[in-house]
Amino acid sequence: MSRALARKLSNFLELTDQDKTYLDRITFARETVPADRDIVGFGEVPATMFVIERGMAIRYRVLRGGERQILSFMLPGDLCDLNVFLLKKMDHNVASLEELEMSRIRRDDVLKTYFKRPRIAAALWWSALQAEAISREHIVALGRRRARSRLAYLFFDIYWRLKAVGLAEDNVLNLPLTQAEIGDALGLTPVHINRVLKELVEEGLIDKQRGQVQLLNTEALQKVADIDDHYLHLDAPPREIASYFHDLERLTDVSN
């Protein structure tokens, strides 16, 4: 059922057919969500975890004054949240940015995975780690980068992540965001986003049209962004860890 999840996890380890079958079995209730709908609301106690299958979602917080801060973007294959299982209630919202498809994974099945399918659990853990690395980069961007730099960083973040799940052509990315939403992610006003975006286009660094951005000069743009492509930690885990989980799984009941 969940092609996206398998695709994402296979960045971390090679999935056997058996693994893929297992993932198919625990993902269920695939559904289509219209654009701009809250998927999980502040204060709720989510009973299942879910996976984005198609489309883009955000996690965000709204402050008392009504300002919004987007905490992260969720792309196909991303999980939300390995975490919320232990929390009593959500401290933020999750919403669709466009029409998307998602499916669910039961809390029980996640817990069981931890003990019955250590390799897959390790891959899930890994994807949580990657999310944290992304979140660290977000903090750096908001704390210590100027507007142009934040924008460039955003493009690369999304581009590399889309690319990692095979959803971006070379130097082109779909970005179904209004300028206000970009501002909410980067801690800037829509007006300023508009201006800086215009600059980047005029300088020939990017081109844009209808929710699509083309990176015209990646080298220069990456200099503007001041990042390298290592922070995503998309490469496989250290060998010893991988083999630890592999060995462990051989000793474990994999029958269900």
Place this chain on the structure above:
Amino acid sequence: MSRALARKLSNFLELTDQDKTYLDRITFARETVPADRDIVGFGEVPATMFVIERGMAIRYRVLRGGERQILSFMLPGDLCDLNVFLLKKMDHNVASLEELEMSRIRRDDVLKTYFKRPRIAAALWWSALQAEAISREHIVALGRRRARSRLAYLFFDIYWRLKAVGLAEDNVLNLPLTQAEIGDALGLTPVHINRVLKELVEEGLIDKQRGQVQLLNTEALQKVADIDDHYLHLDAPPREIASYFHDLERLTDVSN
């Protein structure tokens, strides 16, 4: 050996004497680190995880231009990182802010804990979750709050966390930070920190002297910070989760 860790984890679940003995057994190599030393450097592959026993540390990144962004503060009982185990190399540094004591936990012992002591593993997982909630709040602060608000937020963050491990008297917190370091955490310049700090003192909201901050009017200050105290998720996990791990542990070999 590790009083701090047990103290912290007991916020999440009741630790039996056996649990405490187990934690003692897996923490080792307690050592004292002088102030302003890198504990784990960028690019390194950490072989062990560690726990802060006494004192304060930071995780930080340095940009090409030399600007620094502090990613998080690490207080006694905090782990660094449940995460790095799966990463090939560190994408940030960890350093001591003052003289501190830390001890280590072997990678193997962490992995074994996951399968042999599910309850403790759940508590470790929980503490990783809490760290993420803190990091979400950091993003909100940097993205959508003004300087006064960020400062007030920082005081509460550290205060509540210190309080949770029994290390803060009422409305007083030790904050062994220079104004430059506060700036590096909040995405502001030292000069501006100085000015806003002065404002807060003149308004009678706080008092400060020698690395110590007193919260004089918590109600007003919390309004300035625009946060509530729920985000730390210090309360226990949902009952069903707790009992799941409890049951699981009864079926598991706890002998070593």
Place this chain on the structure above:
DNA sequence: CGTCATCTTGAACATGTTCAACAGTGGTGG
């Protein structure tokens, strides 16, 4: 074809930065 959201642009403004100078403070060695 009308309506709503989004985008675009200008001008005045605010918050925070930069640069620079000096004061306090703690630690070190003579």
Place this chain on the structure above:
DNA sequence: CCACCACTGTTGAACATGTTCAAGATGACG
């Protein structure tokens, strides 16, 4: 014990980046 040094904190003035407010243009969609 004092003198010196380095780091931290403090303050002012000019400046820059990004915000706010406001108005109009464009575009998507029924």
